[in-house]
Amino acid sequence: MASRPEEVTLIGVCDGQLDSKRYQSSYLTNKVGGPPDWLPGISLQSTRCGRCGAPLAHVVQVYCPLEASPYHRNLHLFACPGVECSGRSDSWRVLRSQCLEAESAGTASRPDPAQEAPLAATDWCDTADDWGMEDEEDWGGGMKKEIHKEAAAAPEAQAACETDVSSQLQDLSLGERQEDVPVLRSFFISVVEESDLFGEEDDLRHAQRLLREYERREGVAVGELDGGEGKGGEEKYEKTKARHGDAVFSRFMKKISLCPQQIMRYCRGGKPLFISEPPSNMAQVVSACGCCGGSRTFELQLMPALVSLLQRGDSGVEAELEFGTVLVYTCTNSCWTTGSKSAMEEICFVQTDPDQQLFK
Incomplete structure (x- = not known):
């Protein structure tokens, strides 16, 4: 049996504001805020708070394809900006969407490099992975991705799964005004390997x-x-x-x-970094995949430094979003049926931090 590749943790940092007038983002873009860029063929999703029912703000978009998989793959995180809902897991949603590379051909091309702003999300350090960067040989970029088997879900099982997701997500209706959905200022996310910091x-x-x-x-x-030396030459x-x-x-x-400004940590299949003692029933909190019934695995987490970046785009006022860390668990098999139009819902687990002001 071949040994398992060493797990690599990727650190996401803010890489400048994403000006929509100068740069047209796509599903390949890793970003904070702004409207979500859905994969081709994925129906628009309107997410609402599980506590108060208000429309959720788009917080983070991550392009994260898996090694040896024919699918493009995105994670979108949403949260309720309401004061009373801050720091609650049921006020966060994470949606996973996928599509075959062939399905996206000619539909959403890579943005023209001439349009890219300096230090854009596709400009990485020499030793860092290209998180979301494509090349001719590896469409999924250089992200450290886990080799896995694609779950071959039966059509009837997939239909049942989509029905379940549809019952939780309210479709975007023509009667819903766009201004009712809060939009946060958008920033590029760039990445380095944590090992480079040591x-x-x-x-x-x-x-x-x-x-x-x-x-x-x-x-x-x-x-x-x-x-450095102590005062007066003392130790x-x-x-x-x-x-x-x-x-x-x-x-x-x-x-x-070593990097307090980090806003995200990514290590699919790795160990999460808890900010406080996790609950004893964590195994029950991270329930099985609602579609294929398989287990879920840790994939990424949002960090305290992200909070100060979450500002409303129309006013620049900081959104009422407070958290210590937001942990995301996704289907281990990343189950998907080709041609599916609905994003899969995964699990967010939020831990609060009483010392949040230290990161602002």
């Missing part, structure tokens, strides 16, 4: 280890190598104490400390 820290840790070995061998004490020690004894929160803060 180079300097690994060097420092190695130096610290050598220093401790030298102290034990020679019986002398030397100052800490922390990148400088920095110790992190868990807030209120919250070890989970402490680990969360330590993990994101």
Whole structure:
């Protein structure tokens, strides 16, 4: 049996505002806010809050095809901007949509490079993966994607699934005014591999280890190598104490400390980064896929730094969206039937953060 490829966590960061007058986004674009760009053939979806019934704002769009799959694949996250609904899992929705590459040919072409703004979402670091970038050999781009088997759902099972989703989603009607749907300011999302952020820290840790070995061998004490000296030449020690004894929160803060401006973490099949202790019934919270009945797996999570970017496009006023982290779990098989017109609903799990103001 071949060993499983090492899991790679991708870090999403804001890469500048997406000006719709200068750049026409498509389903290939990874972005915050703006209207959702649906895949060709996917019916327009109107999502409403499970708590108050209000129209949901489009928060994030991610182009995330899977390796060895013939499908384009998108995730769209929506949330209720109402104050009373902030931080509640039932006020968030995530929809997964797919279509064959052949179905999209000639329907939604890649935007003209001349239209792209500087530092657009398709401009990656040299060692980073092309999150959503296509090339001639690999239509799915260079994202680290898990090899999987496409679930061959029977037509009747798919029809039942679409009926179930349709009962949860209200179709966009001609009578619904567009201004009733809140639209957030749009920003590009760019990406780097998390491992690229650890180079300097690994060097420092190695130096610290050598220093401790030298102290034990020679019986002398030397100052800490922390990148700077303490006041008056004294040794400088920095110790992190868990807030209120919250070890989970402490680990969360330590993990994101090298890139506190990260707005998203992506690692399909990896381990989520909880901001607080998860519920004991997490296995029940992440229920089986409503379509194929298979298991769900962690795919991505939104981070606290995203909150300050969520502003209403018409006024620039910050939306009433507060959260610590939003974890997204999707069908492990990414089940889909060719020709389907309805997006699949997946699971959002929201954890709140009492120290949210630290990220603004």
